[in-house]
Amino acid sequence: MAIxxxxxxxxxxxxxxxxxxxxKKKGEGLSFFYYAPTSSIVVVPMGNQDQPFIFREHTRDFQELTVQGSLTYRITDPVAIAKAMNFSLNEQATAYRSDDPEKLANRIxxxxxxxxxxxxxxxPLGEALEMxxxxFSTIQKHLAESEYLKTxxxxxxxxxxxxxxPNPETAGALQTRERERLLQEADDAIYLRRNASVEAERKIRENELQTEEAVEQKKRRIQEVKLEAVQQEQVKRQEMHNQQMxxxxELAIKxxxxxxxxxxxxxxxxxxLSYKFAKQLEPVKQLEPELVKALANMGMQPAQLMxxxxxxxxxxxDKIGNLNINRDAVEGIINGEVA
Incomplete structure (x- = not known):
């Protein structure tokens, strides 16, 4: 091995x-030569770490459920974590000396x-399934505020x-219950739709009846108005007739x-006139009748005299025996030939 x-x-x-x-040295992304027998290298990963998880837990009503997800975290203080956990490399600088880096994710x-x-x-199970x-944000906040992670x-x-x-048996039961609920909701929807249709038909019929009633009332009102007009006309005519009478x-009296x-x-x-004539005739009464007649005959025409x-x-x-009248004399008098 090289020294x-x-x-x-x-x-x-x-x-x-x-x-x-x-x-001797510290920092991100360093490259250097080192003396292996007396040197030790500590490497702390600063990148984001994704850790998947699957939890099997129980609810308040003792029902089992599985929570699956992932957690993303990052080391922000490499010096502090290097003091608490062993992140040193082996002599060949190819792997960690201990399993502390692997345990970090498990601890979190x-x-x-x-x-x-x-x-x-x-x-309860129903509310837990609908978290x-x-x-989740509250859980993340509490985890981030953990004193252990801050340290x-x-x-x-x-x-x-x-x-x-939930577990398969509970999931089957929930599916059955949910299926029954959906079927019930479908039945309720059909019932409500039919009720709505019946209600709509009833409202339409009521509107039609109200319209017919309104039309009949309008017709009756029009007929009443016509009758009132005829009655008023008759009353007016009677008044005019009475006034004419x-x-x-009054005209007859006048x-x-x-x-x-x-x-x-x-x-x-x-x-x-009688008094006037009487006064005028008083002098005539004193005259002889024959004289009056003679005066009356004065100025008469021959025909009048005839x-x-x-x-x-x-x-x-009765006093005349025979009376002979000449025809020529009569015709002459009639024709106005006698002077």
Missing amino acids: IQFYKSQPTDYVMLFKSGRL INRLQVLVRSYTQSL KPAT LGINVLELSITAIK LADI RKELVVQNQENERIEADA AKAFTDFANNA
Whole structure:
């Protein structure tokens, strides 16, 4: 084996070189020659570490379930963890001298399992299977605040839960229960849909009946309005007829009064004329009748005189024996030929 050796680390490794128990070099990604018999190399990985896990836990109702996921962490204080755990390489600088680096992941996972168990044992199976992301964040926060991890200088970056499953027997029972629930929900949905359809039909029928009722009420209202209009028209006509009758009665009364007044006026006028004629005839009464007749015959036409003569003949027919009248004389009088 060569006494002087060369070591080259990865960029994500923090390297510390001890010689005769004293620290000579430290840093990330170092490369150097060293004297193997008196030198010791400590390498702490600084990159992100992903550690998968599977936990079998029990719930509050004593049901078994499996929690599966992965934890991502990173060493932020290599000096502190190098003091607590052995990260030194073997003489050939090809592997670690102890299994402490491998135990680190197990120790972190064990503390994570303790936190997960505290949650699963406080919940029934149904709630444990439906743990929310907020619960996972709380578990991650409690793990990151662990004094043990802080002492080692470890930072928890992410906790991912990929599956929470019950055992096969419980899963079968849950599937059966869930299947029955889904079938019941399907039946309920069919029932609700049918009820909704019946309710919709009922509402449609009610709307139709309400529409028909509204139409009938409208028709009845229109008929009532028409009847009221006819009644008002009849009342108006009756009032007009009554007014016409009153006007006719008043007119008849006025006509009667006018006729009575006309009769009275005619009577008064007749009395006046009678009185006038009586006064005019008073001088004539004192005259002889023959003189009056002679005065009356004055100015008469021959035909009028002839008519007067025939009237006298008729009045004194019992006193006349024979009367001869010439035809030519009569025709001449009628034709106006006699002067």
